Amino acid sequence: xxxxxxxxxxxxxxxxxxxxxxxxxxxxxxxxxxxxxxxxxxxxxxxxxxxxxxxxxxxxxxxxxxxxxxxxxxxxxxxxxxxxxxxxxxxxxxxxxxxxxxxxxxxxxxxxxxxxxxxxxxxxxxxxxxxxxxxxxxxxxxxxxxxxxxxxxxxxxxxxxxxxxxxxxxxxxxxxxxxxxxxxxxxxxxxxxxxxxxxxxxxxxxxxxxxxxxxxxxxxxxxxxxxxxxxxxxxxxxxxxxxxxxxxxxxxxxxxxxxxx
Amino acid sequence: xxxxxxxxxxxxxxxxxxxxxxxxxxxxxxxxxxxxxxxxxxxxxxxxxxxxxxxxxxxxxxxxxxxxxxxxxxxxxxxxxxxxxxxxxxxxxxxxxxxxxxxxxxxxxxxxxxxxxxxxxxxxxxxxxxxxxxxxxxxxxxxxxxxxxxxxxxxxxxxxxxxxxxxxxxxxxxxxxxxxxxx
Numbered sequence: 263x264x265x266x267x268x269x270x271x272x273x274x275x276x277x278x279x280x281x282x283x284x285x286x287x288x289x290x291x292x293x294x295x296x297x298x299x300x301x302x303x304x305x306x307x308x309x310x311x312x313x314x315x316x317x318x319x320x321x322x323x324x325x326x327x328x329x330x331x332x333x334x335x336x337x338x339x340x341x342x343x344x345x346x347x348x349x350x351x352x353x354x355x356x357x358x359x360x361x362x363x364x365x366x367x368x369x370x371x372x373x374x375x376x377x378x379x380x381x382x383x384x385x386x387x388x389x390x391x392x393x394x395x396x397x398x399x400x401x402x403x404x405x406x407x408x409x410x411x412x413x414x415x416x417x418x419x420x421x422x423x424x425x426x427x428x429x430x431x432x433x434x435x436x437x438x439x440x441x442x443x444x445x446x447x448x449x450x451x452x453x454x455x456x457x458x459x460x461x462x463x464x465x466x467x468x469x470x471x472x473x474x475x476x477x478x479x480x481x482x483x484x485x486x487x488x489x490x491x492x493x494x495x496x497x498x499x500x501x502x503x504x505x506x507x508x509x510x511x512x513x514x515x516x517x518x519x520x521x522x523x
Numbered sequence: 524x525x526x527x528x529x530x531x532x533x534x535x536x537x538x539x540x541x542x543x544x545x546x547x548x549x550x551x552x553x554x555x556x557x558x559x560x561x562x563x564x565x566x567x568x569x570x571x572x573x574x575x576x577x578x579x580x581x582x583x584x585x586x587x588x589x590x591x592x593x594x595x596x597x598x599x600x601x602x603x604x605x606x607x608x609x610x611x612x613x614x615x616x617x618x619x620x621x622x623x624x625x626x627x628x629x630x631x632x633x634x635x636x637x638x639x640x641x642x643x644x645x646x647x648x649x650x651x652x653x654x655x656x657x658x659x660x661x662x663x664x665x666x667x668x669x670x671x672x673x674x675x676x677x678x679x680x681x682x683x684x685x686x687x688x689x690x691x692x693x694x695x696x697x698x699x700x701x702x703x704x705x706x
Contacts, residue, residue, distance in 0.1 A: 434571060434573075434697075437610075437611055437631040437696060437697070438611075438624075438627060438628060438629050438630055438631035438632075439627070439628040439629065441628075443697075500613070500615045500623060500624070500629065501629075501696070501698060502697070502698035503698065503702075506698045506701055506702070509701070510571060513570045513571055
């Protein structure tokens with residue numbers, strides 16, 4: 263690890279000011295960033311820790327009945343809430359206890375790892391990503407592999423999830439890392455069904471439109487029979503080909519629908 | 524005499540050094556030949572190719588056993604290594620010779636929930652005739668028996684499911700099993 267300065271602001275305004283310098287990088291739970299620094303794959307001059315900012319932590323239901331999760335809220339707290347059980351289940355199966363006690367929802371969404379679980383929940387729920395300057399719809403937020411709509415120095419403050427009628431997340435784990443080789447989040451709302459897939463695509467998390475349409479007409483695993491993605495554009499690595507990931511997307515979508523009940 | 528050799532305050536140090544050393548070599552008349560039989564039951568998820576080990580039993584003849592708990596532990600550890608080799612562990616290099624499984628993010632070590640509880644049996648104890656203790660080697664038995672047992676069980680499961688598969692390279696990962704099932 264190279265030397266760096268560390269700031270621990272206690273207010274959002276101080277954090278925004280500290281990040282305006284250019285060299286600085288925000289640090290949340292550090293479950294990706296710290297290992298990256300340890301391997302000397304990054305050398306930021308300054309880290310600005312966001313976990314000491316009280317207004318970024320905690321979970322509440324907002325006036326519209328949405329589940330509002332503060333960006334610096336660790337996974338273990340999301341796992342413990344019972345307003346949105348599918349989201350709790352997803353959070354309870356990220357990494358291991360150490361990761362869940364440190365890692366945060368804002369950190370996960372800002373990093374947008376193509377195999378992370380939270381992007382599937384945010385996109386699958388049509389969540390709103392709230393930052394210090396604006397509100398971004400999940401459909402506009404995920405722009406590619408490790409890429410988001412966030413501007414330089416912009417900080418996620420809260421993620422608002424509309425609570426669905428029913429939902430579930432089905433993850434097939436990569437055997438070594440236990441990240442999602444393929445993870446599918448399915449949620450049914452009054453307006454329709456959303457299906458978001460993580461781990462599979464070279465473009466990062468995506469919505470599976472054909473499955474959404476079929477499930478809107480008939481919310482059952484059987485409604486998906488005959489639907490298949492092809493392996494083009496899917497991640498291919500030592501853990502599985504693009505065709506395998508495309509196949510698993512179908513399997514995990516059916517399992518998520520079955521689990522949603 | 525040993526005490527005197529190590530307490531040299533009244534030694535004639537200019538004539539002899541303190542200390543006492545002796546080395547002896549034992550040349551056994553033959554090696555030891557442990558033998559055993561291993562069996563395991565696996566389930567293969569037909570949709571994903573994921574293999575789950577439901578039961579694993581190991582019966583070994585290690586001759587006379589001095590400390591049964593240590594021997595059980597050796598077998599448990601060996602089976603864990605063998606299951607890791609059969610299902611998970613894989614060093615992969617790219618075309619430039621770069622190791623791409625250089626961390627545990629990609630190199631899959633067996634973890635507690637990858638292995639079942641084992642049944643081990645050492646009730647058949649035929650004393651070895653090649654050494655005075657009648658003992659046989661037990662350290663590597665689990666790691667030798669487990670890989671073939673697990674992979675043969677997977678092949679048997681696939682064949683009983685109607686798939687014409689008679690070989691899959693280790694590690695028998697979900698993607699490899701799925702590909703084998705595609706024919």
